[in-house]
Amino acid sequence: MSGQHHHHEHSGENLIDAARHALVDSGEQWTDMRADVFTALAERDRPASAYDIAEAVSALRGKRVAANSVYRILDLFVRTNLARRVESANAYVANSHPGCRHDCIFLICDSCGQVVHIDDDKLTGALIGAAKQAGFADVRPVVELRGMCEACS
Template identity: 85%
Template sequence: MSGHHVHHEHSGDSLVKAAHTALVDAGEQWTDMRADVFAALAERECPASAYDLAESVSALRGKRVAPNSVYRILDLFVRTNLARRVESANAYLANSHPGCRHDCIFLICDSCGKAVHIDDDRLTGALIGAARENGFADVRPVVELRGTCADCN
């Protein structure tokens, strides 16, 4: 067994539709502002901060959008599996498979900032097992590995 699992990777309009469906299925509303924040997030290859996204959404809407408003939406997106938070960068990436819940392993390039999300259930399962052995429950691993991507090598 490889420890990897397969899921449908969405992009473009398909990603927006999948995110919309996942948010509504979670009992939340897909508002115009949430749609704009998700669109700004989804178009980026590198993790984006709330400030970066606030600038993009402000330009799109023609009026200033406060980073605090974007942070609240991003927190909702993380809770509902539409986005992933890259802790070491205090930045966010759109989840290309919002209907699939699993643990996060990020490979982050120190040169260009690109972040790649991979799945390895063996690794995250071992981390969950170690946490349980030490009395922790409801553990969701977020693993970040930094290095240089193939494009920057």
């Protein structure tokens, strides 16, 4: 066994429905603003900054939406596993299986910026084990690997 696990990957309206259910199940409310932010994030095929999302939501709503408001919502989405933060890009991607708690491995193309998310519990389990040996608890790995995607290489 490779340590990889698979999920039903949601997209489009199914992804938005899954995100709404996951957020409500976590005890949070699915407001119109949160729906707009998630929709704007989910429509992107590349990681988006809070400013990118604020611009998209502002256009959708016909009035300016502050990036600070979007940051707070994105932080909530990360805490509730609706989105992932790509640290090295200071950007966010929608989680295609919202609410699923597992560790992240991102493959990031240095040329086009595409981000692919993969799961490998064997690899992240080894990282958690090493952290525990070093005295750390409640470790949740986020691994980012940079290189060139197949299309760019």
